[in-house]
Amino acid sequence: MPIMKKSTGLKLGLLLPLTALVFRAEAQVTIEIRKVPEKTPATDTLFLAGNPNNWNPRNPAFAFKKAANNRFYLTLPQGEGELEYKITRGSWEKGETLANGAGRGNRAYKAKAGKDTIRLEVENWQDNFASPAKVHTAASNVQVLSNEFWMPQLKKSRRVWLYLPPNYATSGKKYPVLYMHDGQNVFDAFYSYSGEWGVDESLNELFKTQGKEVIVVAVDNGGEERMNEYTPWRNARYGGGKGDAYVDFLAQTLKPYIDAHYRTKSEKEHTGVAGSSMGGLISLYAALKHPEVFGRAGVFSPAFWVSPEFYEYAAKTKVAKDLKVYLVAGAKESKEMVPDMARMRDLLVKQGMKPSAFVYEVHADGEHKESYWQREFPKVFSWLFAK
The missing domain is CATH 2.60.40.10 (Immunoglobulins)
Structure with missing residues (x-):
């Protein structure tokens, strides 16, 4: 939201993780x-x-x-x-x-x-000042699945986007599925509030050069509800607490609908979830809470700072043996970002994750913005869904 706008200077820093303020009277x-x-x-x-x-x-x-x-x-x-x-x-x-x-x-x-x-x-x-005209950038194989997809767990509706592989209409094949958050920023710059990931262009290029195929389902964030829906724990200052309902929606409502209406490989080893900042946090949470559904998690610049309870949760949660997790962040993000992500990595290892089951990467030039996540997405996707 997003966790964070940084476009044309005006919105610089909106998605940056917060530098926590430690209160004292003086x-x-x-x-x-x-x-x-x-x-x-x-x-x-x-x-x-x-x-x-x-x-x-x-x-x-x-x-x-x-x-x-x-x-x-x-x-x-x-x-x-x-x-x-x-x-x-x-x-x-x-x-x-x-x-x-x-x-x-x-x-x-x-x-x-x-x-x-x-x-x-x-x-x-x-x-x-006159703002530059925004243009649509979504590829022809991206569509709006619904402008008002009902979320019974949250009692709200939301726009949901759908990317189908270039050969979907002619192949008769079944495909893995990747679920993503902050749908406004995934495919189309016209709707983006902080730049887009260009997931459709990246995947179309990977299809052309490497034959990689996937369905992507991207759910818009709820604007002011973004913070509330992307963390399961209530933060006294920033909100939160609806994350359980949100990931239950993904696992119990949206995924069954997609599996029923599209040719998918429905098994967990073919089902992933990915997002950045708050979206990174809720992606990992979704994979830990619903190991029977999500077998892949792309965790970009996770905002663990807002939910310190996550560490205790991870320490008590048995990690599925076949779960694959990609943790990635930049050294130019907040001072908490890399230490927080390293702490989560260590917890996952302690819970039994093998080195071959996850990737942990920190890039010296990485910043908390869409252009960085766009750059890293093809590599993260390719590893998560490697055959």
């Missing part, structure tokens, strides 16, 4: 916005979107108050650590930019003991 920060662009609507509210609120561009708890001096003020919860943030007017389409409309990087501040004030100016807003 550290408190007030942000003062001394100046905003002349065209700023007087009725608009300004918000802080950053790692303290999971990059929510319209979190009421992080709304600025306008004072009589025409400046805006927000006092953050007491804490320490590095703050990363941007200013918005309630959405990323109305986020701050540089004066010429170019995207600006995340603002950063390292909390100090005692009280402190950050004084800043907003140079311009994204909606003061």
Whole structure:
């Protein structure tokens, strides 16, 4: 959501894992916005979107108050650590930019003991500039399975995408299936909020050059519900707790539907689940909770930071002998990313996973964004579904 927008500068960092703030009474920060662009609507509210609120561009708890001096003020919860943030007017389409409309990087501040004030100016807003037209990029063998696929476990409906191999209509063959999250970002840049993975182009190329074939089913995230649905444990600050219902939907509702309506190899050794950030976390959880369904898991840049309970869960869960897991992340992600992933790797080994059953990779140039996951996807897919 996503776990995290990073496109055209405006949304930089929305999908980045949070740098956890360790609260203590003696550290408190007030942000003062001394100046905003002349065209700023007087009725608009300004918000802080950053790692303290999971990059929510319209979190009421992080709304600025306008004072009589025409400046805006927000006092953050007491804490320490590095703050990363941007200013918005309630959405990323109305986020701050540089004066010429170019995207600006995340603002950063390292909390100090005692009280402190950050004084800043907003140079311009994204909606003061014409945005480049978005175009559809999905290949012809991608379709929307349903715009309102019912999820009984969550009592909601959701758009679901379907990729069929280029030879599906003519072969009569059965195919393995890969289930993916954040469907908005999987195939079509038109619907993407932070860049697309280009899964369809990658798979079409692998089909052409190596004869690899797979059906991909991608479920859109629920926007504001993304955090809630992609972790089974409730986090007091960021939400969560609906992950069990979500993975049950994948295993008990969506997969049976796909198997009934398409030519699939339904066995677990031919069924995988993959995603990034929060999607990486829920992918591994799905494989551990439903070992009878998912025999393959592609875990990209997993956001284990939001669910420390996962470690205890993994330590108590017997890992299926035939499960294959690919753990991959970049060294340029948050400082917690690589240590957290290494800790999970060690737990899986302790639970009996053999070295041949998983891959653990850290790339020095890897960043928390779609272009990195797009680059790594073909290799991860090829290993997971190697014959």
